[in-house]
Amino acid sequence: MTFFQLANYWEAALWVVIALAFVAAASWRPKARRRCLILAFFFAAFGGSDVVEAQYGQWWDPWWLFAWKAVCVLYFAFALWRYWRQQGSAKSAQSTSSPDEHQS
Numbered sequence: 001m002t003f004f005q006l007a008n009y010w011e012a013a014l015w016v017v018i019a020l021a022f023v024a025a026a027s028w029r030p031k032a033r034r035r036c037l038i039l040a041f042f043f044a045a046f047g048g049s050d051v052v053e054a055q056y057g058q059w060w061d062p063w064w065l066f067a068w069k070a071v072c073v074l075y076f077a078f079a080l081w082r083y084w085r086q087q088g089s090a091k092s093a094q095s096t097s098s099p100d101e102h103q104s
Helices: 002-030 031-058 064-095
Strands: none
Touching: 002 031, 031 064
């Protein structure tokens, strides 16, 4: 086994551990359960793509491996964007509380 293959297997394991963390988070965060499970799926899928990459030796060829990885990365970017947007909405809702609450 080459160093490249070994590194890809370890990387795949890391993504699967992250996926398992999202599965665990889904169990104690009912409001975010669906999002956590979808993220778990995509992290596990990304880990799977690293196992395949170890066999082929590169992530861009065959084309479908590149597409597989690209779909996962695009979903990660979308989820991060949605999280940031949600956090911004929560902060703005806190700052727009009634003026009487801010006066002493």
